[in-house]
Amino acid sequence: MELIAGVPLLFLTLTLIATSQASQVEKPLPIHPLRSAYGSGHDHHLHGISCASWRLGVEAYNLRDWKTVPSSCEAYVGHYMLGHLYRQDSKVVVDAAALYAQGLNLTKDGKDVWVFDIDETSLSNLPYFAKHGFGVEPYNATLSKQWVDTGKGPALPESLRLYKKLLSLGFKIVFLTGRQEVQRKITVTNLKEAGYHTWEKLILRSPEDTGTAIAYKSSKRKELEAHGYRILGNIGDQWSDILGSNVGQRTFKLPDPMYYIS
C-alpha cells in the first residue's frame, strides 16, 4: 500500500471486515469505488454533520477538547485516513516545512534542532485505529498500549522524508512524545525499524511529568533551550504539540482527525 509504508492494504481491509465495527464502515473492501460515496466532502452529511467541515474545524483548531470522532463520521474518517487525501495533506505540510528548513542558515554547532512528535507524526497507529473505529471508539489505554508494545507502527512516509531532509541539512532531531518512559525500548526499536535511525534526544514522559501535553511538552522544550538548543522547527499532529511556550521558530501541524490530546 502506497500510503502506509509496510502495511499492505489487503491486511488493513481484511482486518476491517473481520472486526465488529467494520460493519459500520460502508463496504470497506473496495476502497476506490467508495471514494465517490464520501466524494467531494462538501456535501457529505451524515446525520446532519458535514464530516469534511468537522475535520477542517479540527485542523484549524476551532474544535477543541473533543473526546471521539462523531460516530456518523467513522466512514468518512476511515476513507480519509486510508485514501489519498491524508497523504496529500501531509505532503503539503512537509513541503512547506522542507522549504522553510532549507531557507535557514544553520549555525551547525550541533544545537540546531527540529522537534518531532511521535504518534501520528513520525509513526502511524493507523493499523490500530483501522481496527478500532478510526477514533469513534473511546480511547482504550490498555489496547492502545498493547498496540504500541508491538513496535510495528509504520513511518509516516512524508514525515520520514522530512526527517531525512533535515538530517541532510545538518539539523539535530529531537523526538518529544507523550509516550511513557517505560515504552522507551520498544519506541527505540520501532523508530529504527521504521527508518528513523538517529536522533539527538528521545524524550518520553516520566512519572513526574504530570499535567497536560501542552504543559509537559512546553516544559521539555524550555529545558532544551536552557541547554542551548535552538528549536528552529517543530512538527506534530496535535495542536498541543505546537502550542504553549518555546514552541520553536516555526511550527507545523500534520493532519489528525482521529483523536485530540489537550
Add this chain to the structure above:
Amino acid sequence: MELIAGVPLLFLTLTLIATSQASQVEKPLPIHPLRSAYGSGHDHHLHGISCASWRLGVEAYNLRDWKTVPSSCEAYVGHYMLGHLYRQDSKVVVDAAALYAQGLNLTKDGKDVWVFDIDETSLSNLPYFAKHGFGVEPYNATLSKQWVDTGKGPALPESLRLYKKLLSLGFKIVFLTGRQEVQRKITVTNLKEAGYHTWEKLILRSPEDTGTAIAYKSSKRKELEAHGYRILGNIGDQWSDILGSNVGQRTFKLPDPMYYIS
C-alpha cells in the same frame, strides 16, 4: 477561469449583490453542474498541486505569507467559495463559537466583549473576488478600495447568526478591522445595511497605525483590555486576527482561501 468559463459570472455577481446574503451561499444556481468538475477535491490536482490540501494548509496555518492563490486552484477556490462547503465550514466554526459563548457566565457589566474582524468575517467581498480571480490576481489596492466604497458587501450569514446570538446573550460587540479610518462612514453604512445594527466600538486603522495586522490588532486589543473590557471571544478569517497578544479567551478561525494578511 478555465472551469468557470461556462458560468455566467456576471449573473452570479449581480445575484450576489442584489439579493440578501443568504442566497449567495445557499443556491448558486448555475454552479451546481460544475461541481462535478472539481469533484472530490482529494485527488484534484492542477499542475501538481492538490488544491484541497493547499486550502487545508492555509487554514491550519502551515502555509504562511503567500501572495496569491495558485493559479491552478482558481476554479477550485471559486467553486469552494460559491458552493456549499464554504458555508458548511463556516457553520461548524459558528456552532462551536455559539456553544462556547452560551457556556460562559457573563458579568454583564458592559465589559464582556466579542471581537469581530470585518472583511470575510462580518462582511463578504465575494462579489468582488468573483470578478477578480478568487485570489489568483495580485491584490489591487485601487480596485479593492473601489469595491469597499460601494458599501455593498453582504453579511456572511453564519457570522451574522453568531452576532445576533452573542447580542442576545449580553455580549458587547467590537469590530476591529484593517480598513482605514477614512472608510469609517461607508463601513458603518455597510454594516447596518447587512444587519449588524449595533456595536460597542468600531476600530479602524488610523494613519499612525502602521505595522502588520498582528501588531496593529494586538495593540488595539491591549487598549481594550486596558479599558476594562474582557475579550471572551475573537473571530476572524485570518490568523493575524487571532494571533499576537490579548487574543481573547478563545479564538475562532473562519475559512478564507482567497488571501493572506500577515
